[in-house]
Amino acid sequence: MAPFSRAKDPKLTPLDALETRTPQEIAEHFGVDAEQGLSAAEAERRLNEYGPNELRTTERESAFVRFLRQFADPLVYLLLVAIGISVVAWAAEGAEGLPIDGIVVAVIVLANAVLGFVQENKAADAVAALSAMTATRATVLRDGLMVSVPASEIVVGDVLVLGEGDAVGADARLVSATSLQVQEASLTGESTGVTKSVDTLDAPQQIGDRVNLVFKGTAVARGVGRAIVTRTGMDTEMGRVATLLDATESEPSPLEREIARVSRTLGILVIAIAVVVMLALVLVNGVHSVAEAIQVLLLGVSLAVAAVPEGLPAILSLVLAIGVRVLAQRNAVMKDLHSAETLGSVSVIASDKTGTLTKNEMTVREVVTASGRVTLEGVGYTPKGKLLAPSLAVLAEAALVLNGGARANNAQLAKVDGSWQIQGDPTEAAFLVAERKLEAAGPIPALERLGEVPFSSERKMMSVIGRREDGTASILAKGAPDVLLDRCASEYVDGSEVPLTAERRDYWQAQIRDLAEQGYRTLGVALRDADECECDAFDDSCERDLVFVGVASIIDPARDESVQAIAEAHGAGIKVVMITGDHPITAARIAQDLGIVGAGEQARTLTGAQLDAMDAAALVEAARDVSVYARVSPEHKLRIIAALREGGAIVSMTGDGVNDAPALKSADIGIAMGITGTEVTKQASHMILGDDNYATIVAAVRQGRVIFDNIKKFMRYLLSSNMGEVATIFLGVVFGGLIGLADPANPAATVVPLLATQILWVNLVTDSGPALAMGVDPEVDDVMARAPRRPDARVIDGHMWSRMISIGLVMGVVNLVIYDLMLPGGFLAGMTEGVPESEQLAVARTTVFTSLVMMQLFNALNSRSDMSSAFTHLFSNRWLWISFAVAIVAQIAVVEVPLLQSAFGTVGLDAVHWLIAVAAGAFVLAFEEVVKVIRRRVIHR
Template structure:
């Protein structure tokens, strides 16, 4: 992203601050400081800095304005199912008023209570998620060292202003975009901004022509960190005017996607809404015609029946249960170091078909490690990764014992540790570095060889020739004892450059001439390591005589060196990532790597992790620029590794995958990842190394930066999706049972003996309060228990759900309707058995027969809870693994007994006491639901085997 117009991006406090619109990287540092009215030797005055801060505002990224509490509450009611329930409340109140407004409007009160409960659950859970995210982001406020009033001071980074003179040193975070004035071996880690894993050597020399962000060597940027050296720079941009701010602005233009579950629930809600209206109208018309309704009282009864059916058809508990199940999933993920900001994101992970991951710090440790040492006597492999100095040296797969090779390796690693400005230390059991990660790799590798560190510690440094981009090497002058003793120049740098300065080579304890054959072999070793994606550094030395020391130490001493060997350095993959990638592939989830690193390095890491084959290559950002939209879609279908990409390339890749009907989970930690994270179906930010912008753009944050946690989240998401299907199957089939019972009970009233069983104007099989009770008791408890059902089958052994797949597909609808019909048949048969007349002659009153039918329907739904745990597996499979389901069923059964047998509840719900025979018949006919579904599953499994 271009950093020109460094003044034009934000308001200026006064005309004196206007510095033109040209890129500061292309301007002389003196011109930049003059235009910004600052002095490189004294900096700004305190008063002037305060004035500029007031004019330009704090050096902070513009966050989203806080959402008002009332808006957060109102958002919980913006759901199609909630709209449907609110309509049911209105209809219930109208019916209650038409009946004379006697007593309390029970129907309306209960439905409204469900709506409020759902809103409370959603509000509380989202508030908890926001607090968790805030906790991850609440780190110590960054500070910056600046020159103010001629003195160095540490001020909060938020108080930096344009014109401030930054003093940079190892370990500092760069607080704002700035033009370098001076630099001494200054290396800056820009991985969070560019994705490049290697620290960049900075140079204050003015650029001759515009360059990409990662190649602007005379600039430092907000959000990066100093890995080595010192320097001073003048601040040219703060806040939203920085490169980080530019990416944050891009986020505002990126649209967030809607989760697959949200889309599906919205579709189901619309379908239910239309169905409710049609069913209610049909039943009311049929009831009015069959019962010849003519009076106001009869029409009120018919209207109340319509409301009852509307209540029966709508699973009132669905929004609340969905929120609770997703909230439980969020809590389970939080215990595994993943903070989910939106409930629906948990389910989306289960539908993911692609995980597009950044490399540096996500798939890799972001800890440079020496894995190879090649000398004249052979090649040695160093085991162990990262900064913990644990590992061993191996040659040809065996322990390193060859004395000549041991000596050469000691010289390589010892020399690299001496020509070194990094530090390695242990703190509370954790190994940490200060300085350049590549230099620290030598210290770690040296620790792995017994005695090397002790020997290196015997040396004292007496001078150095620092590294520059032109020289591509550095030298340290070291010796034992007094400064006037014999010294050795130890040099490390680019192997090809180093070899040109060498006249001999170390072979065991001997030094032999570096002839053409040995030189060619050394260069071949370097090329081979580079082809394997290693970064290479050579090491050489030369003993100086006293005359050379007396004449002074300089670049002239870096001649006639003795070449020792070359090391292969790489940012190693995280140990757990390869297994996580394999598990993702087993689950049909494709893992992609999208990085700003070198294509060869990216391809090597991808092959090591199993993301791509060893013969596959990485596609670069330059190549992506040449592709049309259709060509890009074709490339994303077959290529899994992308290197040297810019933020817009990541967005293009995500968009191409989504256009190809893929559900994309995008991981990342740097600012450059943020737009793609927001655009992806689920953006996953790193909690430890992730930037504030990245966390804001994401839907989920990993507290441990562990890629394996993502795969665990995919498993959890699939389990949650299975459980959502379970309770949807249960709720809808149970509600269909209620609808069919009322509908066919009215239509077939004469057949089953209902028509003449009472002098009521309109005789119905179930009362409105009984229907509401069934929904309240049987829907909520068992459905919620199914939402936490353990994993029954191996959910990672199947392919991801496609976007075209419906949560409720044709087979599921067939099961729902067939179970509903069986429920209705069992309920109406029970009523018929106990009523006089009808198909079966009985002798009980309408109240007793209706109570028996009411009880049958309740128990049929409780049996259905066990059916619904699987669409294909027997209800008796792992029958007792869900204790919550058994508790919910037992509680519902006890409450039903209370409704039937407790006198004041009998009055409220129109029930009558049942004897043992009534209870037996009701439970027995209700069990028909279980046996019918078992038979259906047996037939289905037989067809599958055939």
């Protein structure tokens, strides 16, 4: 055997032209038994020695580069220029003392950069954790058992077990293939699947013609197979084109685009206001020195920087990341952050029944044969329970049904660590469990499988051919009873084959209907003897002239939590749609049990055949009323989604099979089953259910609405608070002179309510902390008590704009009143009596400065709800109160600590002035409380 050494050969193998090598050569070369796979210990050794099976991704920027990028903003550039000019002016005037303004602004710019860097890092870490949670998995043979492992842990020599819907985890040489077809469009661009074979090719071929190889990044469209891994990671064919994947750029989401649009609009408006303020100061006061010019410039730039919410995108990403992490903790894993914003708008939840609305604990409950019925005791996958039969003849017939269902089967049942576990389809596993319950009645006949025609959603059946111990061959088939009956010519009755007459077909249809009305899923089993030529060339043409042996009824009990979740969805204005391959009668009965339709109400059900007879317009109309779709194929799901979306709905759709992938991709929120879903389905989805539970979908929708509400909260807070800053400066400069406000030391000059450093400080201490805290705010209003958000609804609508502008104006007016109280010449002057004339302006500014901080903190309480009082769940968000405490302590320090006083132009305040500042904040809270009371009365009128 040739040595296996990646260190000597970066391709992981010295073998070229793998398609010309036999499976035996490949197995010998890589030191693996194709029937047993690698041992767990050997697989671990190879993984440690040769590294994970991963494609190289674009290297993450260094921390230093990411930190420097925080300064890459035009407004920050202006501040940096202003700092430079300030320092130059200080030097030109003699460089006495320190350039306080320049230093303070530089420190604030640095602090903002640090905050942005931390927020960006946290969001990036959350995305990385999300990628780990949604990583592709693969089934491999280890120590003779099929085990599911992350695709990154596949090693050269592993034996891949491939089935319909699996993502191929690495490049591999096939050692077995049955009706195996692989979609290789990701590598070749060909949309049609490639039919695979184990035959060894005579000469090397181009990638599209290497029919005995499978490649990483492709998907199994149908059939089953096994293959020995020959290359992993960057040595695969997909690794050769990995650079193309690195170049792919994601498009901004609608919310990102709206935030960018708001930021641009607000930026233009604020810059215009800043220019007006600067011009007003120049025209009224004049500019008599470089220092004064610098002060005017710094004020204008600071106003623009503070008012434009340049931190919105970073806070948005972090809030979405935190929300997505909460969803993941509740078994709903979003594959990208911005799908969470769509989740809260879902108006239709279209769901599979099995495993989502039900427990996915498939159990054979009854077997119906030509002579009677057998009842099986026990539930779940533990093979314990008696078979209750009226006679030995009926028991023998039932045994044939269960043996046939267990042989036409690709699932695996094994006892692991003391508990029974399944690998594969739960319905198939139910037959394995039921067959083991037969062991008490006698030995189970062995069958050497020779070939298979796999199950597909279109065929609704599967069949195998195998050789019995006596050397004879049999064909065994399992599938939907009505489909199977069409392929049968006779039936098995008391040990004999008798013709299947029209009367007997009616009998079987009646039995199937009776089981369906009881809510059972039904599967039929048929068989016949096979001849040698069929053993050599077994395909679907052999599925004829079968002998029908009976029907197994399988129960999958509804989840108790599904009933409550469906009621909650209905209360939230969400339409619940059930899509199933079951019989229409079974589907209607389960829909009633689950509450999808009202008690005593007849569910309107559409079948796949009826869908085929409808044109697009008719289906759009029907989809408005239909809640149950039965006997549908995955192709029908695509039409159902299109019809619902055409009708104006935001649709979530669940799926698990490979053919569900197009439907999931076209849905607004495609949801893949995390337990039973195929890897292809998971790749096509937006969300993966960790527990395949319908209640998790509804809980995720609730959380999606909370996330969206929180986004609106911090946007309402940031924008209205920033408008308060703009209004304070604008009203103070423009109207201060009109009402006679003046600097006692220079009565001819118009006074500015805030200094540039003070504006930047307010932005620093009140923006990031409270905004982030509101991003994780618990539910204040009952988000499921209102209808879904309209698809065309703006995040910031006209009502929200009016509320933000009104709050901003209230802040500006209140600060103007406070300023008027503090300075001589105003209508209400008098609060600075006893204050030295040289300190009156500083006291006034410090009071306004502190009032603005308090108003913004109180405004955070207002912003938690558009309708509910700020006192609703007042203390439910501890992070908000922590951010308040940090901001207040910081503000006290800026006002009272001498070193910071000189840096920010503040002076110490007495109790009266602190009380005025707090009262100003309380006034903003009271104003909004009154507005909310009026709005609640108007809406409930």
